[in-house]
Amino acid sequence: AQIEALQKEHEEHKEAHLKFVEDAKVAKEKACEEAREEMIARAELQFKQANELYVKLKKQYDSAKAKIEKLTTELNEVKSEKGTRLRDKKEGALRKELAELKAANAKLEADGTAKAMEYKAEMEGLLKAAEDYERKTKEAEKTAKNAKKTLSAFEKEKDELQQNLDTLMGEHEEMKQVCEELMAELEGRN
Secondary structure (H helix, E strand, C coil): CHHHHHHHHHHHHHHHHHHHHHHHHHHHHHHHHHHHHHHHHHHHHHHHHHHHHHHHHHHHHHHHHHHHHHHHHHHHHHHHCCCCHHHHHHHHHHHHHHHHHHHHHHHHHHHHHHHHHHHHHHHHHHHHHHHHHHHHHHHHHHHHHHHHHHHHHHHHHHHHHHHHHHHHHHHHHHHHHHHHHHHHHHHHHC
16 A cells, blocks of 8 residues: 555656646747747837838938029029029028037937937847846756656656665565464464
């Protein structure tokens, strides 16, 4: 009865361990997949935002550049006209508008640089998240390796218990035979 209880307990431990190993494997795979999907989604969103900003800034830059070229051309035309008060007035207005456009263009470039720095910081965050993901994956692999070692130890213990059981069963059979012989001998004397 004690042997059967030990066998049953061993089987329960083995089943619990196998379930633990399987659960750990499933949890690792799920965590890895969730982290990968989250990183992909964040990267796609950041790329989309960066691309939209780039397109917007490029349009503004091209527009400002075209206006600067137009005003420069007009200014050159005004300069080539003979000196009149109208020309001087027109030239002053054109110079003022040209200066405003150059200032707006400089602001667009500064904004673009600031946004680029923001996205660089976000990308560094993504790289850190990727490193964390890698670290967690390695930890999960280490846990799985330890679980395999534990299973191996359980298997070794099971084999030892089985050998002990076989020995005890053999001794039990011998004792049973000796008892039967003694009983037969006692009955024969009576």
